[in-house]
Amino acid sequence: MLLAKQPPMTPRLDDQTASADLFAIKGDNPLIWPLLSLLQSSLSSWKVHHLAAELQQKGLMQNLDENPQKALFKQNFLLMNALFELQQILLPKSWLQVKSMEIQIFRIVPCNLDQQLAEDDPLRDYYKDWRNYDTCPDIIQEMLESFWNRYENYIGTNPNLMHQSRALAVFELDDTATNKEIRRQWRRLALMWHPDRDGGDASKFREVCEAWQSLREKS
Numbered sequence: 001m002l003l004a005k006q007p008p009m010t011p012r013l014d015d016q017t018a019s020a021d022l023f024a025i026k027g028d029n030p031l032i033w034p035l036l037s038l039l040q041s042s043l044s045s046w047k048v049h050h051l052a053a054e055l056q057q058k059g060l061m062q063n064l065d066e067n068p069q070k071a072l073f074k075q076n077f078l079l080m081n082a083l084f085e086l087q088q089i090l091l092p093k094s095w096l097q098v099k100s101m102e103i104q105i106f107r108i109v110p111c112n113l114d115q116q117l118a119e120d121d122p123l124r125d126y127y128k129d130w131r132n133y134d135t136c137p138d139i140i141q142e143m144l145e146s147f148w149n150r151y152e153n154y155i156g157t158n159p160n161l162m163h164q165s166r167a168l169a170v171f172e173l174d175d176t177a178t179n180k181e182i183r184r185q186w187r188r189l190a191l192m193w194h195p196d197r198d199g200g201d202a203s204k205f206r207e208v209c210e211a212w213q214s215l216r217e218k219s
Contacts, residue, residue, distance in 0.1 A: 029081050031081075031147065032089070034154070035082050036197075045102045064078075089187050092109060167214040168215065
């Protein structure tokens with residue numbers, strides 16, 4: 001079993017400046033969207049290491065540390081971070097169960113949703129806190145940029161960044177949009193047009209991804 005019920009005890013960043021800089025990390029965890037594709041592709045539950053293996057096979061997951069134990073931890077951290085982010089994005093229309101050995105999307109949200117969320121609060125808080133990744137902010141940012149580039153190549157987006165005014169138009173926003181509004185609209189539109197969801201559209205999803213790449217520096 002790759003992940004224990006309780007979060008692993010790893011060193012946290014002690015430097016206050018570095019810790020503060022982690023909150024300025026730009027953009028979403030890019031594993032959110034390929035994970036959505038994998039979870040939508042099967043009615044059965046997934047295990048964390050199976051998801052990791054699929055992402056590696058698609059060229060979307062790379063080795064994250066020379067130390068095998070650290071590499072495994074960082075891989076699991078990224079996956080769990082993305083899964084908990086996706087869980088939040090999918091609510092309230094569907095429920096993503098995030099258990100290390102039972103990861104699955106359900107169309108019906110559980111009637112005891114508050115209880116379900118409360119049970120996972122400590123784990124969710126742990127994996128959504130980048131300080132627990134145990135590295136400096138610049139390395140995290142570089143890693144996410146690399147993952148985004150891999151994902152964009154995978155889905156076939158245009159490598160030339162869209163002009164900001166055009167990107168705002170794609171997001172149905174104007175130049176007065178706040179960082180929070182941009183991020184909220186990005187997640188809404190990406191989820192709406194994701195090609196593996198009912199009513200999704202691959203070309204529109206790619207366009208939204210290109211717009212996000214142009215605008216995320218502001219988010």
